[in-house]
Amino acid sequence: MTETAPERVNGHAEPKVSILKLAPDADDTLAETIIDVVANAEPRPVDLPAEQPPAGTWIAERQAYLADAPPVVPTFLRNAAEFVNAARWTASYYGHVTAFHAIRLPVYALRLLTRAPRGLARMVLRWGKWVADTEARPVEAKAAATADIEAWLTLSREHSRRVRPRRITSVAVATTTGITTLVGCFLAPGWTLTAALAATTLIGLNGKKRDGKPLVTRYVATNVLRRLDSTEVFDALAAIGIEGKKGRKGVEFASEVMRDGPGWRAEVDLPPGVEATAVLEKRAALAAAMRRPISTVWPSADRTAHPGRLVLWVAQRDPAKAGRKLWPLMKQGTADVYEPLPYGFDPRGNLVEITLMYSNLLVGGIPGSGKTSCALAIVLGVALDPTAELWIYELKGSGDLDSVKPVCHRYVSGDEDEDLEAALAGMRSGIAEYQRRAKFIKGLPASEVPDGRRVTRALAEKYPEQQLGPRVIVIDEVQELFTHPDYKDEAAALATRLIKKGRAYGIILIVLTQNPDANSLPTSVSSSVGTRLCLAVMDWRANNNVLGTSAYERGMRATDISIDEQGTGILARGREGITVRAAFIKQTEAEDIGKRALALRMAAGTLTGQAVGAKVEEQDVETIVDHLRGIWPDGVEAVHSHRLVEALAAYRPDLYRAWLDMEPAESSTALSVALRACKVSTKQLTIRECCGGAKGLRYADLPVTEDGE
Numbered sequence: 092m093t094e095t096a097p098e099r100v101n102g103h104a105e106p107k108v109s110i111l112k113l114a115p116d117a118d119d120t121l122a123e124t125i126i127d128v129v130a131n132a133e134p135r136p137v138d139l140p141a142e143q144p145p146a147g148t149w150i151a152e153r154q155a156y157l158a159d160a161p162p163v164v165p166t167f168l169r170n171a172a173e174f175v176n177a178a179r180w181t182a183s184y185y186g187h188v189t190a191f192h193a194i195r196l197p198v199y200a201l202r203l204l205t206r207a208p209r210g211l212a213r214m215v216l217r218w219g220k221w222v223a224d225t226e227a228r229p230v231e232a233k234a235a236a237t238a239d240i241e242a243w244l245t246l247s248r249e250h251s252r253r254v255r256p257r258r259i260t261s262v263a264v265a266t267t268t269g270i271t272t273l274v275g276c277f278l279a280p281g282w283t284l285t286a287a288l289a290a291t292t293l294i295g296l297n298g299k300k301r302d303g304k305p306l307v308t309r310y311v312a313t314n315v316l317r318r319l320d321s322t323e324v325f326d327a328l329a330a331i332g333i334e335g336k337k338g339r340k341g342v343e344f345a346s347e348v349m350r351d352g353p354g355w356r357a358e359v360d361l362p363p364g365v366e367a368t369a370v371l372e373k374r375a376a377l378a379a380a381m382r383r384p385i386s387t388v389w390p391s392a393d394r395t396a397h398p399g400r401l402v403l404w405v406a407q408r409d410p411a412k413a414g415r416k417l418w419p420l421m422k423q424g425t426a427d428v429y430e431p432l433p434y435g436f437d438p439r440g441n442l443v444e445i446t447l448m449y450s451n452l453l454v455g456g457i458p459g460s461g462k463t464s465c466a467l468a469i470v471l472g473v474a475l476d477p478t479a480e481l482w483i484y485e486l487k488g489s490g491d492l493d494s495v496k497p498v499c500h501r502y503v504s505g506d507e508d509e510d511l512e513a514a515l516a517g518m519r520s521g522i523a524e525y526q527r528r529a530k531f532i533k534g535l536p537a538s539e540v541p542d543g544r545r546v547t548r549a550l551a552e553k554y555p556e557q558q559l560g561p562r563v564i565v566i567d568e569v570q571e572l573f574t575h576p577d578y579k580d581e582a583a584a585l586a587t588r589l590i591k592k593g594r595a596y597g598i599i600l601i602v603l604t605q606n607p608d609a610n611s612l613p614t615s616v617s618s619s620v621g622t623r624l625c626l627a628v629m630d631w632r633a634n635n636n637v638l639g640t641s642a643y644e645r646g647m648r649a650t651d652i653s654i655d656e657q658g659t660g661i662l663a664r665g666r667e668g669i670t671v672r673a674a675f676i677k678q679t680e681a682e683d684i685g686k687r688a689l690a691l692r693m694a695a696g697t698l699t700g701q702a703v704g705a706k707v708e709e710q711d712v713e714t715i716v717d718h719l720r721g722i723w724p725d726g727v728e729a730v731h732s733h734r735l736v737e738a739l740a741a742y743r744p745d746l747y748r749a750w751l752d753m754e755p756a757e758s759s760t761a762l763s764v765a766l767r768a769c770k771v772s773t774k775q776l777t778i779r780e781c782c783g784g785a786k787g788l789r790y791a792d793l794p795v796t797e798d799g800e
Contacts, residue, residue: 176352192307199307206298207291214297222257224250316383319348319355319405323381330380331373333361345400352439354387354406360399367392367401371646384409386656389438389670392646410438410672418468418674420475421684425691428479428561428599429548432472435658435673443662443671445469446622448561449545450664451590451600453617455607455637456626456649461657462567462603463491464673465624467681469601470565474498474688477695478551478560482521484514486568494681497689500562500700501707506571511578512745514566518585519713521564521598525589528596531557546597560697561597564589569602570611580742583613584721590619607633624671625649626660638663715765716793718743723790729776731787732759759786769794 145151168174192199220226227250234243275283321344328334328342345358361367370377370390378388387406392398419433419442426432431444445452447469454465473479474495482501485492488510496502503513531554532544539550551559566572572582589600602620604611607628617636625637627649634643634650638661643650647661647668658673676684692698700707722738724730736758739747750758763773763786771794776787 173350177350180353200292203292203295203298204288206295208298209300210294210296210298214294218261222254222261224254224257227253316387316405316407316409319357321348321357324348324357324359324403327377327380328359328361328370331370331376333365333370345396351404352441353408354404354439357403357405358393359401359403361401363399366398368398368644368646370401370403371648374648374651381405385651386410386438386653394667404439406438410440415675416440418471418676420472421674421676421680424475425477426472426475427548428473428476428563432469433674434468434472434662435671437669437671443669445624445662446664447473447563447599447601448597449594450621451594451619452602452622452624453612453620453637454601454603454624454626454660455612455628455633456605456660457628457633457654458605459654459657460605460626460628460652461659461673462605462626464658464675465626465660466492466565466567466603467494467676468673470495470563471676471681471684471688473561473563474685475691476561477688477692477697478548480560480562480699482517482562482564484510484517484564484566486510486514486566486571492565492567494678494685495688497685498692498698498702500702502701506568511572511575514572515578515582515585517564517566518582518589518600521562521589521593521600522585522713524562525593525596525598528557528559528598529592531559532596543595545595551597559597561599563599563601565601565603567603568605570604570606573604573613573616574606574611577741577744580722583615587613587615587619590616594621607637609636612636621664623663623668624660625663626658627652627654627656638668639666642668714769715739715762716769716771718746719788719793727790729778729787729789731776731778731785732762732773733785735788736762 162169227246231243231246231250234246272283272287275286324344325342334341341362343360345360348355348357350356361370367390371392374388374390375385377390378385381388383405387409389404389406391402391404393400393402416436420426429448431446433442434445435443437443452469454462456462470481470483470492471494473481481495481499483492483495483499483503485502485504486506488505490504492502493504501513501517503510503517528546529544532540532546532550535544535550539553540547546559546561551557569582569586573579575582586600586602589598593600602616606612607625609632618639623638625634625642625647628634628637629650631643631648631650634648635641638647638649642663645666647663649661652659652661652670656672658675660671660673661668662671663669689698689702692702699705718739719735722735722742733755736747736750739762740751750761753761759773766773766788771788771792773786773788774792775784776789777784778787
């Protein structure tokens with residue numbers, strides 16, 4: 092059987108393709124198909140042609156209308172949230188205008204009174220001209236000049252007829268007004284004075300100078316921007332080099348430009364092969380092309396659609412000049428650390444929450460970028476959860492977080508060595524606590540931990556004696572630890588271990604730094620944190636140190652944030668991030684919130700540690716084996732004892748510094764004795780790369796540590 096189909100195959104022109112199907116023989120089990128390709132075949136369209144009515148007909152015009160027809164029901168009536176937002180803005184606008192002018196009414200009245208003399212003079216002059224009928228004088232003069240006696244007599248009689256009643260009316264009005272005013276001054280002086288002032292004020296309306304200042308003060312809203320339209324988007328994208336090439340598909344809108352909160356939203360499909368990150372990289376240039384402040388232009392990628400879908404949001408009002416939005420827990424309410432906590436607001440004004448449970452947080456930004464605002468919004472939220480324990484180490488010594496000191500289990504403020512040692516002790520205590528919790532949860536039946544072996548509020552409430560509530564350890568200015576010559580190695584090891592293993596058991600580490608560079612922020616720490624907040628930074632390296640590798644290339648660029656936008660940064664969890672501004676909380680307001688948190692904890696009976704005057708005993712369950720693992724050089728199988736002693740003294744000088752004062756043989760013996768308690772013994776080792784034969788230890792001889800996980 093032969094079938095012929097007009098197809099294009101391999102670019103040939105002749106539309107002849109023969110497909111030969113041979114029936115199988117009785118003995119064959121497979122059918123064979125032979126395709127005979129004829130050269131020079133014509134191309135065949137693969138899409139079905141759309142049925143279009145004849146151009147210019149009534150139906151064609153109606154279809155064109157429906158293609159671009161506006162929605163029957165306006166968008167703000169179809170969306171309840173948008174309707175509420177529009178109604179709120181309308182009420183705010185007219186309420187503000189009314190209050191603005193109401194408070195200036197005395198100023199307006201004073202301006203009218205000062206204009207009253209000029210207005211009165213103008214009114215008297217006009218009245219006089221009306222009484223004298225001056226508009227007819229030029230006509231009479233012309234009749235007299237032309238010696239037209241009949242016309243002059245007629246005009247004269249008409250003039251007398253018109254002027255006489257006007258004079259009588261003027262005398263009557265003047266006499267009545269004078270008598271009424273005189274009588275009113277004696278019988279009702281208050282009313283007379285009020286009426287006189289009102290009349291004088293009204294007369295002032297006629298006293299405006301030709302080029303004078305307007306009576307009503309006009310408010311020029313310089314930070315309210317023009318409406319966004321498609322032409323502006325097209326032109327701006329073309330100005331930064333994002334446009335379709337000749338003969339190819341260009342920029343298209345995926346939907347109409349619409350209102351989105353206090354601004355406009357445009358969804359744009361970029362030309363084929365162009366990713367949305369290409370626009371994110373040129374945000375400043377895009378804002379310049381649109382002639383708008385950069386703080387009002389927020390491009391983002393919609394990866395749920397495709398990499399080339401750009402979502403452009405433009406604010407109606409410059410967020411940098413907008414009024415402050417209050418933190419939701421400013422006046423009342425409690426918090427729950429197990430759930431997302433209110434933190435700040437995105438450029439649209441929407442509330443942004445931050446998740447601390449089962450995660451950790453890294454905050455980085457240059458000095459003056461608003462790190463204190465971020466810290467306050469976070470720790471105050473934790474303080475309002477009566478079940479959460481706060482351990483704060485503020486290593487700047489400025490007292491920025493003193494508002495929560497009364498509710499903290501442990502609070503340290505200072506930058507001396509003893510304060511740094513306290514922070515290290517706090518992390519060691521956190522490790523000891525997660526090991527205790529892990530051991531307890533490991534012994535629970537699976538039915539009590541259906542979502543995995545981790546701390547939950549249900550477990551904390553079921554076993555109150557186990558004290559499983561969240562423990563939040565905050566270290567501000569953590570670079571003081573990570574750059575200290577004696578503490579940096581241990582600090583990096585403790586933080587990394589706590590970040591990786593403590594989060595499942597309700598131990599949350601929050602570190603803040605104003606030096607997010609490679610030296611001040613160890614890679615083992617930055618690469619392990621689940622939630623990151625990057626404030627204004629100077630270069631892409633610092634940006635990626637906080638937000639993760641390749642964040643700058645993916646369009647998450649805190650380098651574009653001005654230092655004047657304090658508290659504004661990019662909040663990321665995983666590979667995606669959003670721009671957010673921390674809710675600004677004044678120190679006086681923070682103190683009031685701290686007092687409310689104290690009252691909540693007193694009522695719940697959850698005050699502990701320093702908050703009740705007790706001395707905090709910071710546990711340290713790490714052994715010398717853990718310390719050896721922390722300082723052991725990568726890729727080395729064996730190390731001599733005297734080398735290990737030197738490394739241990741640098742890692743934990745509080746425990747091992749005394750060994751350096753001993754002779755090498757004595758210090759090796761001290762190490763051997765300490766290891767004997769952990770059932771580890773040193774041996775005579777020959778290491779040619781070092782110094783021949785001496786007592787030492789092999790890494791394989793160290794026992795495996797059990798964290799209870």
